[in-house]
Amino acid sequence: MEAKGLPFPRPDVVEPARSTEAEPPDGGRVWLPLNALRAFEAVGQRLSFTGAAAALHISQSALSRHVGRLEEYLGCRLLERRSQGMALTAAGAALLPVVAQSFDRIEETLKGLRRQPGQGGRVLKVHMPPTFLHVVGLSLLAEFRRAFPDVPIDVSSSNGIGLPAGRSVDLAVVFDRPHLGDAIRDPLWMVSQTPACAPEVAARATGLDLAAFLRANELLHVKLEGEPFGTLWSVYTRQRGIDIAVSRGLAFETEALAVQCAVAGGGVTLVDVDLFASELADGRLVTPFANATSQSGFGYYLAVHPDDMADPAVALFRSWVVRRYAQLPSVPG
Structure with a gap:
């Protein structure tokens, strides 16, 4: 990550330690150690004092004093040295994305204030899971840009459950279970899934029930960060009352890759019937058994932090996407 170049005091000047006991008498903000x-x-x-010192153009000793003063100010450790290298403590992992996002927003606002008239608005940072982005997100973003060409968008993507860790984003489409949290989440759709495969694989289902068919074929999985191998198949077979071993087969980083493997005849995947409606409609994927669709317990949500709701660009994108999905009976293809 490049040095931000924020107009704060010189990073090589170590701030004096200040007491954290007294609150401001006038109800103002507490002192913040910005350099630290x-x-x-x-x-x-970077998880490296050497790399960080080079990026900030200061000595490692000054950098170490900054971090030490911050830990003293907070009363807890933020970094620890391990045999494999440096690592964030739980406190450090909680603080880092907040600090990064705050500095990013300050920098973006300052850049916006310095722009000359006619140079356009600030860049909106949007995050989407890879499969969502490839199947529907790209067309969704293109449609938004046609409607609002003055709103530039920076798109990022990573595979996982929930909000992306360690990333500074304004809005994120997340794949997750329903739950309460700090972010405001607008549901886009809940995932309905069913076993699907290539036509030549489905032809082998003749005379078999669903359980026997699944036992006889390769299971294709989608890896979910923080979840055990075969989570989606485990949920599905439990819901259907099917007793099969799901800890076998091939696991892929994205659902799009699992679907590609299934289309090529590589096995049976659990397919999102809304997201991959076109593959099911044109026969590239088939569902060998009727009435085999179940709710996965996961869904796609548009997430935004409450503090960002007052941002005009964030509010515009959120309201547009929510209206776009509210008007559709199913996922856009």
């Missing part, structure tokens, strides 16, 4: 926070962000992003 900037130093911690650089080290935390």
